[in-house]
Amino acid sequence: QVQLVESGGGMVQAGDSLRLSCTARGRTLSAYVGGWFRQAPGNQRELIARILPNRKTNYADSVKGRFTISRNDAENTLYLHMISLKPEDTAVYYCSVGGDEGQGTQVTVSA
Numbered sequence: 234q235v236q237l238v239e240s241g242g243g244m245v246q247a248g249d250s251l252r253l254s255c256t257a258r259g260r261t262l263s264a265y266v267g268g269w270f271r272q273a274p275g276n277q278r279e280l281i282a283r284i285l286p287n288r289k290t291n292y293a294d295s296v297k298g299r300f301t302i303s304r305n306d307a308e309n310t311l312y313l314h315m316i317s318l319k320p321e322d323t324a325v326y327y328c329s330v331g332g333d334e335g336q337g338t339q340v341t342v343s344a
Contacts, residue, residue: 235257235258318342320343
């Protein structure tokens with residue numbers, strides 16, 4: 234059974250940084266495309282970053298230059314490092330690997 238355990242969300246002010254973590258149990262992350270989605274109230278779910286098995290990364294325009302997705306293969310953990318956070322980044326963030334998703338972690342950015 235695959236389990237993705239997320240952590241690292243919280244309440245911050247605009248301009249602050251956060252790092253989200255997603256540790257996989259029952260699946261080797263490096264064999265799959267890993268991604269981070271987010272969903273704000275009233276909005277559709279948005280794919281914001283993904284990392285391929287070869288570590289190539291892609292980003293949504295809304296986060297490009299501010300968010301970095303990475304993977305630690307020894308820890309089997311996916312990360313999303315977020316800097317220069319804005320109020321519009323407020324959302325529930327989900328990691329996704331191989332069709333499975335984590336439970337989500339709330340990120341709230343105040344002005």
